[in-house]
Amino acid sequence: MSQDTTAYSADAVEPDTPAPGDERPENRIDRRKTVVLTVLGIAIVAVMWYVATSTDGPMARVFSGVLREAISPQTAAVAIAVVGLNIHFGFTGLLNIGQAGFMLLGAYGFAIALNEGAGLPLAVLVGLGASVAFALLLGVPTLKLRGDYLAIVTISAAEIVRYTGRLSQLTEYTGGSQGLPGSRYRGEFTDLSFFGDGRTTIGPWSYQNTGVDGWWARAVSWAVVLLVVIVVALLVRSPWGRLLRGIREDEDAIRSLGKNVYAVKMQALIIGGGLGALGGMLYVLPSSVQADQMGRQLTFFIWTALLLGGAATIFGPVLGAIIFFSVRILIRGVTNAYVPDSILNTQQTEQFSWVVVGVILMLLVIFRPQGILGNKRELQFNA
Amino acid sequence: MPEKTSASAATPDTTANPYADPAARKELVRGIEARPGSSKPDPILEVDNIVRNFGGITAVDVDHLEVQRNIITALIGPNGAGKTTFFNLITGFDKPTSAQTLTHRPEAPAHWSFDGKALDNTSASAVSRAGMVRTFQLTKALNRMTVMDNMMLGARGQTGENLLTSWLKPTWRAQEREIEGKAHELLQRFTLYEKRHDYAGSLSGGQRKLLEMARALMTDPQMIMLDEPMAGVNPALTQSLLGHIQGLRDEGVTVLFVEHDMHMVRHISDWVVVMAEGRIVAEGEADVVMADKAVIDAYLGAHHDTDLGDDSLLTDETMANLQDEAAAEEKHRD
Numbered sequence: 194m195s196q197d198t199t200a201y202s203a204d205a206v207e208p209d210t211p212a213p214g215d216e217r218p219e220n221r222i223d224r225r226k227t228v229v230l231t232v233l234g235i236a237i238v239a240v241m242w243y244v245a246t247s248t249d250g251p252m253a254r255v256f257s258g259v260l261r262e263a264i265s266p267q268t269a270a271v272a273i274a275v276v277g278l279n280i281h282f283g284f285t286g287l288l289n290i291g292q293a294g295f296m297l298l299g300a301y302g303f304a305i306a307l308n309e310g311a312g313l314p315l316a317v318l319v320g321l322g323a324s325v326a327f328a329l330l331l332g333v334p335t336l337k338l339r340g341d342y343l344a345i346v347t348i349s350a351a352e353i354v355r356y357t358g359r360l361s362q363l364t365e366y367t368g369g370s371q372g373l374p375g376s377r378y379r380g381e382f383t384d385l386s387f388f389g390d391g392r393t394t395i396g397p398w399s400y401q402n403t404g405v406d407g408w409w410a411r412a413v414s415w416a417v418v419l420l421v422v423i424v425v426a427l428l429v430r431s432p433w434g435r436l437l438r439g440i441r442e443d444e445d446a447i448r449s450l451g452k453n454v455y456a457v458k459m460q461a462l463i464i465g466g467g468l469g470a471l472g473g474m475l476y477v478l479p480s481s482v483q484a485d486q487m488g489r490q491l492t493f494f495i496w497t498a499l500l501l502g503g504a505a506t507i508f509g510p511v512l513g514a515i516i517f518f519s520v521r522i523l524i525r526g527v528t529n530a531y532v533p534d535s536i537l538n539t540q541q542t543e544q545f546s547w548v549v550v551g552v553i554l555m556l557l558v559i560f561r562p563q564g565i566l567g568n569k570r571e572l573q574f575n576a
Numbered sequence: 577m578p579e580k581t582s583a584s585a586a587t588p589d590t591t592a593n594p595y596a597d598p599a600a601r602k603e604l605v606r607g608i609e610a611r612p613g614s615s616k617p618d619p620i621l622e623v624d625n626i627v628r629n630f631g632g633i634t635a636v637d638v639d640h641l642e643v644q645r646n647i648i649t650a651l652i653g654p655n656g657a658g659k660t661t662f663f664n665l666i667t668g669f670d671k672p673t674s675a676q677t678l679t680h681r682p683e684a685p686a687h688w689s690f691d692g693k694a695l696d697n698t699s700a701s702a703v704s705r706a707g708m709v710r711t712f713q714l715t716k717a718l719n720r721m722t723v724m725d726n727m728m729l730g731a732r733g734q735t736g737e738n739l740l741t742s743w744l745k746p747t748w749r750a751q752e753r754e755i756e757g758k759a760h761e762l763l764q765r766f767t768l769y770e771k772r773h774d775y776a777g778s779l780s781g782g783q784r785k786l787l788e789m790a791r792a793l794m795t796d797p798q799m800i801m802l803d804e805p806m807a808g809v810n811p812a813l814t815q816s817l818l819g820h821i822q823g824l825r826d827e828g829v830t831v832l833f834v835e836h837d838m839h840m841v842r843h844i845s846d847w848v849v850v851m852a853e854g855r856i857v858a859e860g861e862a863d864v865v866m867a868d869k870a871v872i873d874a875y876l877g878a879h880h881d882t883d884l885g886d887d888s889l890l891t892d893e894t895m896a897n898l899q900d901e902a903a904a905e906e907k908h909r910d
Contacts, residue, residue, distance in 0.1 A: 427743035432728070432736030432752065435721075439729045442718035445669065446788075449712070450730050450795055451704030452737070460739050570775065 223568075230565070245397040255526030257397035262522040263515050264398065266406065269414035270296075270476035271491075272514035273421050275498045277468030283504035284429055285461040286441030288344035291331075292469045293491035294351025297484060298323045299470025300477040301358060305366050307378035313385070316378075317474065324470035327354075328463040336458045343462075351492065358484035372483035375405065382478055383409065406479035414475045418511060421468060426507045428464075437461055438505070497554050503564030512565060517550070524549045593828035595646045601846050604647070608847070610860030613640035620645040620799055620830050621708070623688040626665055627674035628658075628854075635661045636672075637854045643799075648821065648831040650845035650862075652838065654875050658854040659834045660713055663803055667710045668700035691798060705732075707798035713807065713834070717784040719777030723768055726776050726787055727759035728752075730794025759794060766790040766820065782809040782817075789820065800824065802833040806840055818844050838866060838875075850874065 238260075245257035262268060274296050281287040303320035311319065331350055335342045357363070359370045367373065386409040388402040401407035428434055436457055439447045444454050473487065480486075494517065502513020525546040528537060537545055563569045595601045608614055619642035628636040636658040643649050653659050664670035666688055675696060676685035688695050690708050698706075718726050734755070735741050736748030763769040766786045771779060776787060785805055792800055805821070806814050822844055825831055835841050841848060842862040850858040850865055852874030858865050865871055 424743065427745070428739075431742035431745070432734045432748060433739055433742035435725055435729060436737050438721055438725070439718050442720055443716045445700070445712070446716035446718060447729065448669075448700040449667070449704055449710050449716070450791070451701050451709070451732060452729075453701055457737075464739075 242396055251530035255523065255530055258526050259519045259523045260397045263519045264411055264415070265518070266410040266414040266479050267476055268514055268518045269411070269418050270472045270474075271495060271498065271518070272418050272472070272511045273475065274469045274472035275495050275502070275510035275514050276418075276421055276425055277465040277472065278495050278499050279504060279506075279510045280425065280429070280437070280461055280465035280468070282499065283506070283509075284434060284437040284441060285458060285465075286340065287458065287462060287465075288340050289347045289462070289465065290344050290492060290496075291347030291349075291351030292465075292495045293487040293489065294347065294354045295324050295327060295466040295469030296473030296476060296491065297351070297354050297358065297482075297487040298327050299473035300482050300487065301354075301367060302470070303474040304373050304378045304477060304482045307381060308366075308373070313381045317471075320470050320474050321467050324466045325463050328466040329459070332459050332462045336455055336462065348489070348492070352489070355484045355488050358482075367484070368482065370484070372481050372486075373477075375477065375479065375481045379405065379478060382413075388412070410479045414478075417471065417475060421471070422507060422511060425468075429507070433457075497550070500554070500562075500564055501557060503567030506564070506566040506568075509564055509566040516565070520553070521546045521550050593646045593826060595846075596826040596828075601647060604644070605846055605861055608644070610858075610864050612856040612859055614642070614859055616642040616644040618645045619643060621666070621688070621690050621832070623666060624686065625674055625682075625684040626662070626672045626686045626688065628661055628665055628670065629673045634854050636665060638662065638851075638856055641849065641856060643830065643832055644847060645830050646825070646828060647846040648825050648833070648844055649847045649849060650841040651832060651834045651849050651851060652836060652841050653851035654836065656853075657851040657874070659836075659851055660803055661854075662851065663710060663801060663834060666695070666703075667708065667801065668695070668698055668703040704795065704797075708801065709792045709795050709797035709799070710801040711785075711788045711792055711803055711805065713803040715781070715784040715788050717776040717779065717787050719775065721776060722773055723763065723776055723779070723787060724756075724759060724772045726791050727763060727772075727794055728755055730791040731755040731758070732795055755794075762790045762793055767816070782813040785809055786813070786817070786820075789817075793824075797829060799830040799832065802831065804834055804836075806835060806837065814840070842866065 241256040241260055245253050245260060274292050277295070278289060278292045281289040281292075299320040301320075302323035303316045306316035306319040307313070327350070331343070331346050335346050358367045360367070361369045363369065364371070383403055383405070386403040388407075388409045391402050392399065393402055393408055400411070403409045429437065436447070436452060439452075440454055440457060448454050476487070495514075498513035498517040499510055500513070501517055502511065503509030525542050528542040528545055529539060532542070557564070561567075595604060604617070608616055621641075621643040623638055623641040625640075626636055626638045627634065651659050651662070661670065665672050665686075672686040674682045674684065674686040676682060677697075686696060690703070690706050693706055695703055695706065695708075704710075718729070721729075734748065735751055736745075741747045760769065760772070763772055766789065768779075768783060768786060768790065771783070776784065779787060785808070789800075789802065789805065802821070805817055809817060818840070821831055821833070825846075833845075845862055848858075848860060848862050848865045849856055850868070850871050852870075857870045857874055858868045860868070
């Protein structure tokens with residue numbers, strides 16, 4: 194019986210044909226790798242947890258900072274956007290270089306609808322609707338062309354959204370360059386909380402139960418991440434997901450088999466963009482809607498997290514987002530703690546942390562192009 | 577779900593080919609006039625006025641062509657004759673210059689129909705859904721997917737490929753099993769069964785050709801169009817490929833294939849269409865066509881039997897004669 198990692202082929206191979214080659218050595222290696230990575234991950238978290246809670250030195254502060262960043266609602270929000278980009282790039286091969294634009298549009302739709310008095314469910318729908326319209330607008334003219342065109346159009350359109358949001362003429366709705374303060378739209382979300390008042394501390398994590406940026410925001414954000422990962426796993430392991438990967442490999446081959454490639458690419462663009470918008474909504478809940486917070490830079494963070502975790506995997510995007518943000522905090526914290534201010538002051542360590550992240554990304558692309566969870570064998574055959 | 581036999585897995589109708597018998601086939605093609613654009617008793621594909629210009633060059637200019645149902649038709653011609661362009665045009669991967677559009681109304685608009693269904697202005701996927709499925713000269717195996725996934729993509733009408741039902745596995749599980757059974761049979765027939773879990777990118781060039789053909793058969797095509805199926809395939813595999821193609825014909829699939837190796841063509845084709853410089857210059861049975869002067873000219877040049885080693889040829893008189901001949905031919909062609 195096959196132990197394939199892809200669910201549909203694992204279940205589908207009839208049990209009465211145990212042909213040679215079903216139990217492939219690669220699968221055993223994959224399983225061993227998964228175990229090793231999981232154990233390693235748990236060990237790292239355990240060490241950081243111990244140092245952060247039971248010791249009292251500079252590293253305690255650094256590690257508790259890292260652990261806080263790992264579960265922050267904004268990490269979760271970006272993780273959802275990365276899952277969306279994974280549908281675009283990882284599975285379908287669509288080059289979307291404007292995922293932050295989808296996030297910003299979702300955030301604006303959500304926040305403005307709440308400001309105008311819509312209920313929470315309607316506001317979420319408005320945010321998602323805005324991203325669907327955006328995807329259609331970008332996809333209709335470009336999806337019939339070669340992939341590069343979508344890349345150009347998405348990066349420009351994301352910038353257009355950002356600049357439009359900053360327009361002073363729109364200050365009444367978007368807050369212009371000042372943005373929309375979270376206090377204006379957050380109320381309904383925090384009112385939903387059944388966590389009550391007070392403060393709860395678990396290890397290095399100490400937050401208000403509800404509050405502006407408390408356990409409630411964390412719980413909801415990560416619950417949404419879990420839900421999104423489950424739905425995406427169901428989708429990409431289905432024949433529809435197989436179609437996506439086929440399109441990624443060679444559109445013309447799929448066309449020659451009679452599939453409507455254009456429609457499927459549009460579906461992928463809309464779903465991935467919708468997840469971006471969902472991420473955008475969660476991103477602004479504990480903070481505020483600031484157009485400049487969701488610019489090109491965030492798009493590149495999302496791409497980095499995707500490549501780090503592993504494109505075309507199920508958990509890669511989430512893992513990538515967590516590691517990307519935590520490692521930067523780690524670098525910044527360690528530099529702050531051990532490099533004297535005369536060499537790098539606090540502001541410079543911030544910048545230095547981004548430099549190191551960039552170098553790590555370069556090394557990653559050179560030495561582990563498949564990312565942490567990716568399948569190297571897939572990368573050996575260039576399409 | 578009842579087990580399907582390998583024959584019915586590949587074709588919708590197995591007993592329907594009256595031309596599986598060589599004698600019947602011989603008789604059929606004897607009855608067809610051997611000239612470019614001749615009419616066939618039961619054409620499955622009819623093509624009219626397909627012209628394709630690339631800048632000032634006319635790559636394809638086909639006035640009329642009919643392809644007979646249930647036999648193997650070879651489309652041959654020297655390099656650059658326009659065979660692949662012609663394939664791309666009729667399968668919707670390219671648009672004819674002579675296509676009629678809202679703004680462009682040519683005198684003789686391109687028109688082609690498959691099994692009575694007009695295909696002008698139809699997308700590549702719609703052509704495929706009509707039952708005319710092609711393969712590519714440069715094989716398009718989906719490299720980073722397994723052989724099995726490649727095959728599964730060929731199947732038509734999958735519930736699981738619909739976004740709305742795809743995440744509900746119970747809606748497509750049974751169909752998936754059924755398709756898998758069919759894929760296994762085809763893979764066994766094409767000697768790829770042992771490789772079914774391997775990535776398509778790890779297959780050899782010849783095996784990829786086999787995979788592409790098997791994948792096309794997953795769609796249950798009425799007509800399969802193979803673009804140079806033998807290119808880059810080793811001789812042993814060529815033999816089995818030829819056998820597969822003949823087997824398809826016998827099961828009722830119409831085969832149209834492009835090839836420029838004449839010997840291969842002679843071996844398996846029932847009817848041969850010759851293209852040169854974008855036009856159809858001859859049609860007929862393989863032996864007849866290969867003796868045709870226009871065909872020999874197209875392949876070898878009009879003066880291929882002129883021995884340039886003979887010193888007498890280099891006299892001014894002979895050269896002048898040759899030049900006159902060439903000029904007259906040019907004029908004739910214009």
